[in-house]
Amino acid sequence: MKGNFIDNLPKVYGIYTGGFIGFIIIMAIAEQMGMTAKAIGIAFVAFTVFIYALIGWLSRTAQADAYYVAGRQVPTVFNGMATAADWMSGASFVAMAGGIYFKGYGYMALLVGWTGGYVLVASLLAPYLRKFGCYTVPDFIGTRYGGNLARFSAVVVLTVASFTYVTAQINATGTIASVALDIPFQYAVYVGLVSILLCSMLGGMRGVTWTQVAQYIVLIIAYLLPVFWISNKMGAGFFPHFMLADEVARIGELEQQFGFVKNAAADLKSVPKGLAGITKAHSAVNATPWAFISLALAMMMGTASLPHVMMRYFTTPSVKAARKSVGWSLFFIFLLYSSAPMLATLSKLSLIDPNLPTGIIGKTFAEVEAIDWYQNWNQANLMFISDFNGNGTLELNEFFMGGKAVVLATPEIAGLPYVISGLVAAGGMAAAMSTADGLILAIANAISHDVYYKIIDPKAETAKRLLVARVLLVVIGFAGATIAAMEIQGILGSVIWAFDFAMSGLFFPLVLGVWWKRANRQGAIAGMLGGLAAGAWYLVWVRTGGSGFLGITQLTFGIFGSAVSLVLMVVVSLMTAEPDKATQKMVDDVRVPSGKSILGRSH
Amino acid sequence: MSNQQKHWEKTRGLLFITLAIWFVFSIGIFLFGAEMNEVTGPFGYPWTYWFTCQGSLGAFVILIFWFANRQEKIDEEFGFSEREDE
Numbered sequence: 001m002k003g004n005f006i007d008n009l010p011k012v013y014g015i016y017t018g019g020f021i022g023f024i025i026i027m028a029i030a031e032q033m034g035m036t037a038k039a040i041g042i043a044f045v046a047f048t049v050f051i052y053a054l055i056g057w058l059s060r061t062a063q064a065d066a067y068y069v070a071g072r073q074v075p076t077v078f079n080g081m082a083t084a085a086d087w088m089s090g091a092s093f094v095a096m097a098g099g100i101y102f103k104g105y106g107y108m109a110l111l112v113g114w115t116g117g118y119v120l121v122a123s124l125l126a127p128y129l130r131k132f133g134c135y136t137v138p139d140f141i142g143t144r145y146g147g148n149l150a151r152f153s154a155v156v157v158l159t160v161a162s163f164t165y166v167t168a169q170i171n172a173t174g175t176i177a178s179v180a181l182d183i184p185f186q187y188a189v190y191v192g193l194v195s196i197l198l199c200s201m202l203g204g205m206r207g208v209t210w211t212q213v214a215q216y217i218v219l220i221i222a223y224l225l226p227v228f229w230i231s232n233k234m235g236a237g238f239f240p241h242f243m244l245a246d247e248v249a250r251i252g253e254l255e256q257q258f259g260f261v262k263n264a265a266a267d268l269k270s271v272p273k274g275l276a277g278i279t280k281a282h283s284a285v286n287a288t289p290w291a292f293i294s295l296a297l298a299m300m301m302g303t304a305s306l307p308h309v310m311m312r313y314f315t316t317p318s319v320k321a322a323r324k325s326v327g328w329s330l331f332f333i334f335l336l337y338s339s340a341p342m343l344a345t346l347s348k349l350s351l352i353d354p355n356l357p358t359g360i361i362g363k364t365f366a367e368v369e370a371i372d373w374y375q376n377w378n379q380a381n382l383m384f385i386s387d388f389n390g391n392g393t394l395e396l397n398e399f400f401m402g403g404k405a406v407v408l409a410t411p412e413i414a415g416l417p418y419v420i421s422g423l424v425a426a427g428g429m430a431a432a433m434s435t436a437d438g439l440i441l442a443i444a445n446a447i448s449h450d451v452y453y454k455i456i457d458p459k460a461e462t463a464k465r466l467l468v469a470r471v472l473l474v475v476i477g478f479a480g481a482t483i484a485a486m487e488i489q490g491i492l493g494s495v496i497w498a499f500d501f502a503m504s505g506l507f508f509p510l511v512l513g514v515w516w517k518r519a520n521r522q523g524a525i526a527g528m529l530g531g532l533a534a535g536a537w538y539l540v541w542v543r544t545g546g547s548g549f550l551g552i553t554q555l556t557f558g559i560f561g562s563a564v565s566l567v568l569m570v571v572v573s574l575m576t577a578e579p580d581k582a583t584q585k586m587v588d589d590v591r592v593p594s595g596k597s598i599l600g601r602s603h
Numbered sequence: 604m605s606n607q608q609k610h611w612e613k614t615r616g617l618l619f620i621t622l623a624i625w626f627v628f629s630i631g632i633f634l635f636g637a638e639m640n641e642v643t644g645p646f647g648y649p650w651t652y653w654f655t656c657q658g659s660l661g662a663f664v665i666l667i668f669w670f671a672n673r674q675e676k677i678d679e680e681f682g683f684s685e686r687e688d689e
């Protein structure tokens with residue numbers, strides 16, 4: 001191909017997308033010719049991971065700015081795709097539709113929160129941090145406020161938040177690898193880890209960028225294709241997003257007809273752990289305004305504080321491109337997020353409507369137990385029925401399902417060929433891997449650049465710096481995998497905690513660093529450490545039986561943490577001397593797009 | 604007032620407008636979630652339900668692009684937009 005790689009991007013990824021669709025078609029033909037479901041699953045995961053590893057190897061580099069910020073030449077739209085993959089984790093892909101299926105409106109605060117946060121990213125932070133020219137988020141804090149303690153505090157907050165997040169992602173890659181490759185979870189976690197490291201180790205941010213674009217293409221095809229297919233097969237509508245109003249209304253009718261019968265505690269004990277029944281209305285407002293708004297607000301402020309997202313905007317060629325790129329990121333995220341409620345609607349209706357051939361409510365237990373897909377998913381511990389009232393027919397309150405089943409099992413329930421299930425496994429793997437890569441890189445870069453190079457050994461040569469960065473990448477990856485293998489918490493819970501930790505410690509120090517000239521070092525340090533400590537204390541307090549206040553729960557503790565952070569930062573800043581002239585000049589320079597960046601191209 | 608101060612004043616004005624619109628779609632409408640859900644909205648979905656699955660999300664996408672264009676205009680007006688060679 002003529003010209004350089006960047007100019008050829010549309011062509012390269014066009015060919016890649018065509019190749020992937022070709023692979024899906026070949027698998028579909030192979031399935032018709034008798035290839036087993038297990039072999040298809042292995043082929044999908046192995047093929048896609050091999051491609052990512054190849055991209056990772058082709059992107060290898062020995063230059064600091066390529067390793068840390070992909071040489072700052074990632075075009076707007078492609079950076080949008082990479083950010084979308086970076087952002088949408090295994091939780092978004094596998095667990096989100098399930099959450100909506102079970103909890104309805106109250107859960108959908110996450111949809112609003114995880115998209116609305118990008119408005120804050122675009123307007124408050126991303127363009128200014130891009131102008132700053134930093135490699136990492138602590139790089140901005142350390143230079144704006146000055147001093148090693150401020151820099152180190154930012155690294156601490158970043159590590160706590162990102163590490164909480166990354167164990168959940170490695171857990172998700174392990175879950176998918178163990179199902180698709182049919183190996184025990186304890187080993188699958190390390191298979192997942194090796195795949196993740198293959199993408200990032202040689203090329204750093206450059207490798208991660210180009211694999212994330214490839215992963216976005218796989219995950220969005222894997223999510224949208226089944227949704228459209230199922231909708232058409234059920235006769236629900238050619239374009240589900242605009243045509244499911246009748247289905248939503250029908251679910252409401254059925255909920256009225258069946259009623260939400262509360263199960264006795266003794267009966268619920270027999271239900272396997274992790275499975276739930278439908279106990280909340282699908283489209284009705286089932287949460288108080290504050291419960292909804294506080295969760296959305298926590299997720300929005302968390303979005304604007306998570307370093308693995310922010311550092312994606314350091315890779316664009318200009319400030320202008322960084323701003324536009326946030327818009328593209330959200331557009332690509334919107335494609336998946338707006339489809340999750342549609343999938344939840346289709347999945348729920350196909351299971352509970354007695355008028356549909358797939359509906360199981362109202363059937364006898366013998367009938368349901370004879371269905372192939374019920375047997376499969378019951379064996380996989382994701383579906384369960386039990387005749388609590390002893391009348392022989394299945395009632396709404398006697399049917400239990402795991403959250404993951406909505407994405408994983410619906411294609412099979414709707415009667416789609418197995419090739420779609422293989423595709424969904426590859427999509428989930430892509431989603432979890434891309435996020436894990438972004439997070440591990442964020443932590444390793446912060447420690448190698450900000451702690452090792454800026455604090456411990458400022459004279460280190462580039463080769464030595466990048467060696468340290470790569471060793472840290474492996475160490476952090478293994479630490480994450482080891483904790484993931486212990487399976488301490490669920491995927492979604494730890495993801496939400498990560499947002500709360502990030503907003504507790506970083507939101508106000510970052511925002512005020514640009515928008516309030518008077519903010520100084522002492523204030524920022526107090527804000528970061530005080531906010532993080534307050535948030536962590538609140539979480540522990542509520543977890544150990546504390547009552548909490550103002551309706552702030554263990555999922556929204558960041559609201560308390562960030563409030564403490566804001567108060568401390570303002571009070572301490574005002575009590576101490578204002579920043580020197582050089583720092584004030586630096587803030588003025590950050591506020592205009594033109595002129596040189598604050599930090600040099602290579603620093 | 605210097606050129607730079609004027610530029611920052613306008614930038615801050617745009618920020619407040621952007622955050623006000625953001626507030627309406629992320630927080631404002633959900634204060635009245637229960638009442639609004641009684642009314643049928645776009646494509647036949649209940650209003651609040653539609654906002655949570657499409658409306659607010661789409662509004663954020665449009666808002667960011669609108670903001671980016673406005674900010675570019677402000678930068679150009681005061682001569683602070685980036686040159687290609689930087």
